[in-house]
Amino acid sequence: MARDLETALLRSFVAAVREGSISRAATALGQTQPGLSQQLRKLESIVGRPLLHRSSSGVSPTRAGEELLPYAERILSLSAQALAETGRALTGHCGVGLLEDLAASHLPQALADLARLHPGATLEVLSCSNAAMREAYDAGRVQLVLDAVPDIPGPPRWTVRAPLVWATAQGVDVAADPLPVVLFSNPCSWRTSVLDALERADRRWQVAFESNSLVGVLAAVRAGLGVAALMPANLEPVMICRDTAALPVLPDVEFGLARHPRTEGDPLIDAVETVLRRLV
Amino acid sequence: MARDLETALLRSFVAAVREGSISRAATALGQTQPGLSQQLRKLESIVGRPLLHRSSSGVSPTRAGEELLPYAERILSLSAQALAETGRALTGHCGVGLLEDLAASHLPQALADLARLHPGATLEVLSCSNAAMREAYDAGRVQLVLDAVPDIPGPPRWTVRAPLVWATAQGVDVAADPLPVVLFSNPCSWRTSVLDALERADRRWQVAFESNSLVGVLAAVRAGLGVAALMPANLEPVMICRDTAALPVLPDVEFGLARHPRTEGDPLIDAVETVLRRLV
DNA sequence: CCTTGCCATAAGGATTCATTATGCCGGCCT
DNA sequence: AGGCCGGCATAATGAATCCTTATGGCAAGG
Structure with a gap:
């Protein structure tokens, strides 16, 4: 039966067509010109058709060579893809x-x-x-x-x-005494550290609103019910309190x-x- | 750089997966079991992943092997198609x-x-x-x-x-004297030989209709205007004159x-x- | 416990492959 | 017109590969 189209031979063929010269293709592939010449002859014997016109100015594909070229490129592309991807997909x-x-x-x-x-x-x-x-x-x-x-x-x-930042709405008096705060109602580990920061600053506070969801907390802050300690990425820029003197510095959350x-x-x-x- | 996925190795791999056994695959491919074993090890070293689970009851593909299998089948299919079709399409x-x-x-x-x-x-x-x-x-x-x-x-x-046959319509008197004939008007080389055949049979004839197209001639024959010498493949069966004694035998057209x-x-x-x- | 079937390894010989050396040919430049 | 250059092809040779035979290990089944 017909022999295989060996990928090494197809690579040599594609290179020869691309370079227009067996000598230049050999150089590009790191082989010698006679080696490439022999490979191309071998490929032609397998296919059973001349694939290259040869002349003293180089080579060009015959019609059969032009027909083979897309196949060769496809096979080499699949081979590379198979090598790159096999065993590397996560499941x-x-x-x-x-x-x-x-x-x-x-x-x-x-x-x-x-x-x-x-x-x-x-x-x-x-x-x-x-x-x-x-x-x-x-x-x-x-x-x-x-x-x-x-x-x-x-x-x-x-x-x-x-980092955490204080979130507040326009018009909220952040110097109010006691300070209305909006909190997450779920046990929240940074809630304790936030309240500790307030107490260290001798700021009295009262719970103005509690919610177990971020959406609820944001809504309450937008409504001006109080201030909350939140991550800046979750805030519109206008909600970030710029009055850095009025409220204590918040500790990072770890x-x-x-x-x-x-x-x-x-x-x-x-x-x-x-x-x-x-x-x- | 990564080596090629050699088609011979892919073929061995596909056969091993299909047969569920390196030994049976070797037999199917006309090689020896150690030879197949070495080829598969070589393929695994190229891919950089185990491709087969091996046991004393045979082999089965690993997950990486399952990922490679469609590529291998596609590459081998393209290779076969390239071999079958290159240089054989006419343009x-x-x-x-x-x-x-x-x-x-x-x-x-x-x-x-x-x-x-x-x-x-x-x-x-x-x-x-x-x-x-x-x-x-x-x-x-x-x-x-x-x-x-x-x-x-x-x-x-x-x-x-x-062969030519006489074409006529139902009801046409093929013994009429002179015989009305329908002819192609263009110079038609078998027209002469047909008329010669009539004259050798001492049948007088007259041109009842001439046309330069087959459609016209067929229409005239169908209309009963006369008889014509035509190829049987172009006639409905009822148009073929069955009265073989009434008209002379027509020579073949060459x-x-x-x-x-x-x-x-x-x-x-x-x-x-x-x-x-x-x-x- | 023995047999069978399967895979893996080692060793060796045959085959293949890619190199170097060299020749031939056509085109270009002087 | 002749020489040079670039390109392809062939021959010879040595290294590498490949496939075989021989053999071992393991697991399953009788």
Whole structure:
């Protein structure tokens, strides 16, 4: 039966056509001119047709050569693609728990981009109460949780500090005594540190509004009910309090990533962790 | 740089996956089991991933192997297609002149079928007067002319005899004296031989109708204006005169093919000539 | 426990491949 | 018109590859 079209021969053929010369193609491929000449003759014997017109000014493809060229390029392209991609696509499932502030950021979009690169993988982003998150983590339904360090359900693999800013609406008297504050109602680990900062500054405060969702907190701040300590990425610029003397400096919030112990060595979880680490 | 995915190795891989066994794949490919084993190891070293789970009951593809398999099959398929088709597609242009009787036959359809197999080729079928055909032939616009031998514009490369039959309508008195005949008005080389046949049979005749087109002649015959000598393939069965004693036996018409001298070695013209020769 | 079937490795011989050396040819420049 | 240059082809040779045979290990089944 007919022999194979060997990829090495096709590569030599494509190079000869491109360079218009066996000598130049040999140079380009790091071989000798007689070696290329022999390869091309071998290819012609396999195909059973002359593929190149040869002259003292070089080579040009025959009609059969022109017909073979697209095949050759396609085969070489598939070969390269197969080499580049085989065994490198991620598969499996990953549940990611994110603090709602983070869920409102660009992180989910970045995770969606990752998912698009690896169609065999599924990513799920959860944002719920600490108690529910801990339960999902313990049950293995989420493998990664990114939250303030005291709230994560396992030891942090790494931590990252992020700034908080006071958020307020136009017209709110930030020097009011006591200071009306808007808080997350869920146990929120940075709530304690924010209130401690107020107390260290001898600012008396009162709870003006509580909500268990970022949307609710933002709505209350927009309505002028009080001030809140939030991440700047989640705020419209006008909501950021510019009066740096009126309110105490806020401590950074320290985020940490908890990774479920049974995911060691899972390349998908590795990739997701890498994305989270880069983008927080 | 990464080495090529050699088609021989891919073929071994595909066979091993299909057979579920390196030993059986080796047998199928006409090689030895250690040889196949080494080829597969070589492929794995090129790809940089294990491609097969090996056990004492045979092999199965790993996930990387499953990812490579479609590439391998595609590459091998393209290779086979390239081998089968390179240098075998016809291109160019061919003008074919046909006697109208032949143009009304299945020949044009056969030529259309040929054109479909070779999209790079164009075929043009002409059917016009002998004078116009000769002019087109001399000018190189038609390369092949199939007509009665005396009418072709060059020496015939081959000839073929075809029978003629008397065509008549129901109710026409074929013993009438003189016999009304319907004729082609263009110089028609078999017109002379037909009239000669009538005269040798001592049958007097008169021209009842002349036309320069087959459609006109057929219409006149259908209308009962007279009889005509035509090829049976162009007639409805009821038009063929069954009264074999009433009219003289018609001589065969001898068709010949003229091929323009400058088309020697043209594979498209060769192919068209082959079709014409096979189907007349 | 033995047999069978399968894969892997080692060793060796045959084949292939790419090199170097060299020749031939056509085009260009002097 | 002759010489030079660039290009392709062939011959010879040595190195590398490849496929074989021989053989071993392992697991499953009888």
